[in-house]
Amino acid sequence: MMSYRLLGYAETGAPHERIADASAEFQIRLDALQDFVVSRAADYSELPARFEQVHNNWENNISPALLGLHGKPDAATVARLESAIPAFVTQISDVVFLIEQDLEQKISLLRSLQIALLTMTVIVCLVTMWMMKNQVVRPLTDLLHAASRVRDKDFSAKAHHIDQDELGQLGVAFNMMVAEIATTYDNQNRLIAERTSELTDTNRSLELMYKSALQLSDKNITSSMLKGLLDDIEAELGLSAGTICISEHSVFPAHRLTSNLLKSDLENLCGERGCEDCFKTSQNTSYVDENNGQKMIFIPIKNVGSITGVMPFRINASEKIPEWKIRVLEAIGSNLSMALSKMQHQEELHRVAVLEERSVIARELHDSIAQSLSYLRIQVARLEKNQLTPEHQYEIVTELKSGLASAYKELRELISAFRLKIDERGFQTALIETTEEYSRRCNIPINCHNDLPPTLLSANEEIHVLRIIREALANIDKHAQATEVGISATLTDNQVVVISITDNGIGIGDTQSPENHYGLIIMEDRAQSLDGVITIRNRDQGGTEVLLTFIPEKSEIQS
Template identity: 35%
Template sequence: MRNLKNGFSSSLASTISVALVSIIALGLLTIFSLMWATDQTDQDAQAVNLSGSIRMQTYRIGLATAQQRSDQAQQYIQQLDDTWQHPLFIHQRRASDRDLLSQDFMRAESHWREVLRPQFDALLTSATAAPKAAPEQSSFPTAQIAEQLQLTEKLVTGFQQAAESKIRLLRIIQLTALFLTIALGAVIFNLLKTRLEKPLAQLTDAASRIGQGDYGYQTQVEGNDELALLGSVVNRMSHSVETIYQDMDDQVKRRTQELHNNNIALEFLFETARKILSSYQQEINYQQLLDQLAEVIGGDIRLELCLFTEQGDRPYMHIAQANGEITDCSQRDCKSCVGDKPANTQSAADYAFPITREDTGYGVINCHAMSQLQGMDPTPLEQWQENLLRSAADQFALALSLSVHRNQQRRLAMLTERTVIARELHDSLAQALSYLKIQVTRLQKSIDTEAFSQQQPIVDELRGGLSSAYRQLRELLTTFRLKIDTGGLQSALELVVSQLRERSDMQASLHYELTNLPLSPTEEIHLLQIIREASQNAINHSLGSELDIHLFQNEDQWIQLLIEDNGIGIPDKAEKTNHYGLAIIQERSRHLNGNIEIATRPEGGTRVAFAFRPSFLNG
């Protein structure tokens, strides 16, 4: 192929390069010619304008002189002198071989400087010497002004003709470039059509035929250039593709079967994972999963599942697939299956897949070949079957690990609940009973000393203490029954407000603005208890008609709780009046590391303001 490339008599790339260079050269020549022509006409308009202004200035000088306005006439003369000395006229003044335009310019300028200007100067001088004397008609240079205007008109005409001639030259250059471009374009178009378009059409047709499945199609590209070489390559390629296609067809069939097997395995693993995650609070049906796994594996393979405790040496669960018999390993130490049967042996009868997670063993999946049990040579597991069994063992390990984790969570929940009950009893009921015990001791001493006058106040204290203890017991029962269901804190608060409306005449309203903020279960429970206790105190003691509950996040991103009523306000020593209600509120606020303020509002009623920083802001 390299020899053929070096032997091109007429390279297509060289031909295109020459055509492009020709087009670029013609374009550059045209551009530079037009730039030169336009540069020649750059100041023609200004020259016409300046030469035309000379006529107007000559008129103004004559008019000012005739009206004896010497100062103005002198100013006009100076302006005209500056115009004749304009840098634009340097070319006409310095030209060695003076053309007609330069000669017209020199005649007009000479007439002004040598003839007309001295006469104006003389008239202006005489007018200055005798201001009241009118200039004589015979002395005014009328003929010279007319001659100056005639020379100036001829100069303007010369500038105009010079500009027009340059424009004609510009048009000639444009027309010449146009004809040359058309001629060169026609040549290049014909060259590309015969040497590029036709061979490309043949190659495109060959590619289309090959793409449609005619892999043996052969194209005929004439010539001795790159496209001819490409045509020969396409012919060889079509033959190679036809050969490769047969091999690929066989490979695709094998890959399709592998993908089908992998897809079945993935569906099984996905369904298994879904069942494990969706039945987190329930027990897994391992028999059903094992039957489904055996159905996916197929073949003459029988599966068994053995599950162990961490310390046990015998399986607490031994399951075989449906219509399968359990082997003798159920009657012996099955843990040997994990160590004695590696998963990479040659026989399917020797496969065992341990069920382990985080260095904890939960059991093993045993794989037996039915052909070996029937005295025939066993068939080894395919790679996808081995991978599926190993992944299924990992899924079973995950399910068993989640089951262990669930049991641990239940134990922790029970311990936490008992701790909360013990703390609530200690903080409320135990204190009340201790107080009653002290009063009983006082009563006993009054009986021993026969101080009968002191017994009645002690009995009254005992009666009040018993009532307080009974009330606290009821509050504890309400607290222990209190729960936050799937509706969250908002649903629980709405239920509390609904119960308050049913048990009192106060108009209770809830303004909940924490819909988009996550709160931990502990924060939700304490907030619910604080709101319930403060609202109950307002209903029992405020004697008001309205109760507003606001829960929102303030500018500092703290959770803000406001409970306000329009009652009589909070009395002095409210702790003794309401027993332990306010103490319970303050205790729960300390658990949330928050700030609580209970005070009488200036407009009347009581305000309970509580703020704390939610745990999700701590990262």
Template identity: 30%
Template structure:
């Protein structure tokens, strides 16, 4: 019971309310019982008091000799005495003073007084009223005592009722005060602390204010739970703050690493890295990755020793230049003496360009993030070396291609012209040996030799111009406009018009060069040989994605045998057309002049067509 009261506010308040109700009920029940017990006290006092009056009446009636009236009054007095006993709170045999006095009155009445009155009434004893009244005085005094006893009993009950009412009032006041005190101590004060703590928690303070409630009831349990919850939240908050700081630091390091990798990649894309730059990048990487001892050995794929060895810090103490292959080929973490060595080969496409070595103390290990950054840096260095090697190879290939182009151009132009001149010289020597030197024939051969030399010289100049030609920012259109300006300056009597509508077509450099040379060759033939005053150049794209090029003039038109002398450029145009997988046609226009037409499908259109076919 006490344990439940101590552990439950509800049970405690319920107990106080129950006690208050019990006190009130007890007071009401006691009042009712006392009131009920005192219900006949007034009647008993009245009846006892009426005995004196009847005694005086009998003292006056008996000496007069009225036996009947005397007996009636005597019976009435007897009945009243019995009635007094019946409404009393005691029995005739009790030891209470009132019971003792009642028995004395009954004995006097039944043994002395009533017989005396009956004798006086019948005349057996001669007594007057005064004498008889004097004889009744002891009896009347006993009746007065009995009346006093009944009055005292009634007063005692009233006093008891007062005591019960005062006691119940005091108990009620005490219980109300105790209830208010317990509510103040066990409910109001703890609730204030809980509210204050709840507000501090709502403001984010989980540790400053603690609830000092040590009770075992519901509020105490709630206080302990809130304190525990606050401690857990505060601990989690501190742990989260530490984790956030750690993650922020990691993000900062990752940002620095990403920024380093971005700048390194951008620098690699700009051109080759020199040894001094590699040393600078290596030092910056060590600072970003928080590493002290790094070795960067660079080797040729065919070499057995590094051509460049960059060391940062103490480097690898176990480095043995005589055994570089074992270091380059390994990719693991090994303990070597007082160091733990991590190796990251610079390898791409089964070609090894060296190794990046990181050394730490033998009793420590690199974090996964540091190993990943080392691998990424090694990959970047490998990519830089591979790109440099690829650029050099591309330059070699470009140089060889350029030499092949020069050889082809010389073969297709000067070689043919010189062959033609050699044929004319052979004709001249043959005519000389035969002794048949016809002046007209010699003049014809000399004329052809002169024309051939002029053609060869012109072709040489055109080749020099072609080899020096570069397509700048203006692209194909810009170089064509420059060529047209040159024609207009050299031949102001000829109008050269350009219709260029290939701005939205992504031509490859190979396609641009061949288109440029083809258009230049056709336009030069029109300017130099057409004898007209108008040249129209058109470059447009048709609906079938094919590029259509035409060069028209209003001159005398092409001859019946254009493949003969002075038309070596046509064969060159045919070869360029075949290189672009296109179709070239040269025809005489009905309105006069010559038209050179060329059609081909660009590479981007062919690739798109292949994608469509594979998708379908």
């Protein structure tokens, strides 16, 4: 377009300055195109030559012709420019075409490159997504699923992705951790099961020992009770059957208290071993013996007093009895030995008490009724002589009646005293009943005051105290002629029991005279049985006081 504008300037005779300015502007554009061509010469094959033609045509033909115009040009110059400029424009168009063609090729190449890059980008994204799914998402999902199973205590769960990448190393570490947790958990469960079993065994043994101690605490140990004990041992410890044999003063054959062994087993046990061998080998410690395919364990009943014993139990031949079962059986054997010893001791105490009571009864019968009967026998002998006047005979008969009545009364009092017992209501109730009985019998008011603790006196002490009180009340009824009686029972700060029986009667004479004072001797004997002292004295204000002082057994134990 600028070439034709220069041609127009020439044809119209434009001023030289305008033509020169337009030529200079064209030259600038041509130089810029030259710079582009030079910079891209390596990329174009024909362009430099074509541009060289354009440049030479401009420099040699067109530019000189245009710059040579001054005023209106002649026709020849105009004709020459009109023929040269279209050819020059054609040359420029060829150069531009080459440049456009090259640019289109480059744009096409760039488009292809962009498509290729986009395709590669899509492929890379797809590959990345595939790798993320297979190497990240799927391993993480598998790891989370395994962790969830482990949380639910399923320790067989494992991570399957164990490659050399980071998640694979994490999976390996997770599997090792789960294996250690499973081992620890199994060990803990095993320990818990063992401890639970031990606690169960301990609880069973304690329950069995408590039950056996409760059964053996009874005063009377019977065969049925021991049979129940064997049944409990069989049920709780899983033993087959057993028997309990004891011997007193090592006298054989021993006495079988009870057994739940079969008769044939008993015959084999006792026939083959014999009592002496069975007792001898089991007195120091328990031992297990196998004989004729049968396995027996022998538990000693240790020597306590004069009694020894043994408890054989049959167990399964393939079973190894645990140590704790043996300890439980030995503890039961020890409890049984103590219970038998206690029962034997109680029987001895009862035997001694019976003998003492018989002595007391004999003495009281001798001191009271025997004397009355002797007196009656003398009176009967006098009547048999027939040497008395009727008046004397009547007098003797009257004395006989009085003596019989007195002897009968004394016999009833003795029977009442011998029947005396203190039940579960205690000493206080027995004391009140005694005072009420003698108050009715003597028709005398009796004031009773008891400050002794309910459990202070033993049963034996309570009996002795009550009989001393009854004897004192009987003496008051016979001799005192009293109108008022007082009884007090107190405990001093020194733990001394003081029993006081007072009356307002006529008092007593010489207490050392044996005649008609056998009741005083009886009270002194009972006071000695209590290791106490009894004092009988006249009161300053009139009447008599019987004072008993002793230290109770429980007080001595507490001190």
